[in-house]
Amino acid sequence: MLEERRLEVLRAIVEDFVLTNEPVGSKSLAERHSLGVSPATVRNDMAALEDEGYIAQPHTSAGRVPTDLGYRLFVDRLSSVKPLSVAERRAIESFLEGAVDLDDVVRRSVRLLAQITRQVAVVQYPTLSRSAVRHVEVVAMTPSRLLVVLITDKGRVEQRVVEVPTGVSDDDVADLRRLLGSALHGQRLVDVPARLAELPESVPPALRPHVSALLSVVLEVLVERPEERVALAGTANLTRSEPGLDFPFSLRPVLEALEEQVVLLRLLGHPADADTVTVRIGHENDVEGLKTTSVISAGYGFGGMGVLGPTRMDYPATMAAVRAVARYVGDLLGTS
Amino acid sequence: MLEERRLEVLRAIVEDFVLTNEPVGSKSLAERHSLGVSPATVRNDMAALEDEGYIAQPHTSAGRVPTDLGYRLFVDRLSSVKPLSVAERRAIESFLEGAVDLDDVVRRSVRLLAQITRQVAVVQYPTLSRSAVRHVEVVAMTPSRLLVVLITDKGRVEQRVVEVPTGVSDDDVADLRRLLGSALHGQRLVDVPARLAELPESVPPALRPHVSALLSVVLEVLVERPEERVALAGTANLTRSEPGLDFPFSLRPVLEALEEQVVLLRLLGHPADADTVTVRIGHENDVEGLKTTSVISAGYGFGGMGVLGPTRMDYPATMAAVRAVARYVGDLLGTS
DNA sequence: GATTGGCACTCATCGACGCCGAGTGCCAAC
């Protein structure tokens, strides 16, 4: 009885605070939510919750505010992911179905996510590792510079210029193309390094130096430095001023963090599958400068996506949105 | 004598205001700059300058602040572009020379520009129109979906998926590839539409539908919707707090404007050559939401780049930086 | 033991008031 109502009080505090952005007091709380007890009782519960670290007061004689720990408990035990409204679902579909392109899907997704959550959205471009090689192209830019282009079955294109030690003729290029093509075509990218390792032996000696130069680049592009990219949208939402301004206190570090691709990738983590929505709240975030923000992310099968906002956010709704978009994009790319 | 000193006063006002971010008064002005006249005289000049619209006072009994018009006069007649220091010049070189990639050059340029100007930087990815086709690739993803890849001599790669009405065999694909390749190879992109127009007639009837589908896509990609992209960096600089905070007044609209690729492209205009540095001050900017910002831009031969900041910025230094980076990047890409 | 009403206390917010000083405009004198 006691334990149960305390949690109920916590939930009420979180909900009210998210709604109003003002410290919530015992009296208004007892009124707005039908807890069936008096403000005094609520005060006792609040004192206990504060002792346990779930809530805090900005200063004496102010209402309570959830701590990171409080939000954590809230998302873990007190909330369920809200299903999206039909309208929202339809919006997602219509927004994404016009995409012409892999990049376009990503760009539309970020914007969509930023728009429906009204937060900053981050979407990772599909990683290569799960796709298969559809085609390899080698083009001579100059006699000593070759452009290697890899096309994957998802339609992603990766390119890189390679300097080769000595000049190559057009025939050499054709040979190289055929060689790489037959070795790699249809291979899943994770398997590519193995295939490449056994390649040089079967190569005419004249081409060996070129092949090994190309190989090292291909390996670098695909494996060692899989230049992951992310798309970002909705930074203007950081300034959303609402009832009380959100976090004008320290926009600076947040913007700075968002400029770093590496940081963004770290934010998304390496999310396994879709359907697993990860929530990282405030200090749980190990990125300096984002200690006052929460990140909600999910995988879509070929990468991650998520949103970032103040710790004070509508977790159930945001989680629902992220999950829905991730699923939808995952399906879109999975069946293409 | 009269006219001349008035301009000198304006220059002093602009310089002081940019430095301190505080309205500048007659007394401190007469002290800090050796104008050789008394504060009272300066006041007379200021009254005249105010009548002419070059300066304004935020409220009675405050110092004067340059208006957009004042800055305009300053840039046009009162300032000369500061040469960069050797250290800065070296920084530019060392920062850019490690670039491995066309995209990498662009990404490094934006960051560099944002860093040395301490403003928001925008760099347009090189446009296609001046480059020539190095290679055309057609790959069948499924029997009814073809991926068209265009590689330009600058190493830029553009791709697009095309739905074709009926299935195509591998042989068809090879034919298409050869056909497009021979028609387009070496052509400058501006000339491509003309070449494509005369293509269908020389094509075996069986392939006609496919060819025309491909053509419409190629045209779209290259000409009608030359999907221009831009890179952005330094948004955190908008929050630079300095002596007095810069423009916390309305970060919102600025961030919103920066989210729109289209707006960014419009900002850069279609700058002719490098060396022409364009300055657009405050209301001269026709983008709503950026009426309180200035944009300094220059072309680098394959697109534009520039920085955006509060109207109160160090114009000579910023112009120098933009010009220097634009030149350097232009050279880099021009000779590659 | 949990709940409740009562009560004294704290403290941030807000408006009023007044002082200070930077800056101005004007004018008469040089």
Place this chain on the structure above:
DNA sequence: GTTGGCACTCGGCGTCGATGAGTGCCAATC
């Protein structure tokens, strides 16, 4: 055309007190 003098304006800042939401504690009640 320039200068010094002078009265005036007005934003910024600190003080003060009233207000009120919210708290913690305690004794009474269920």
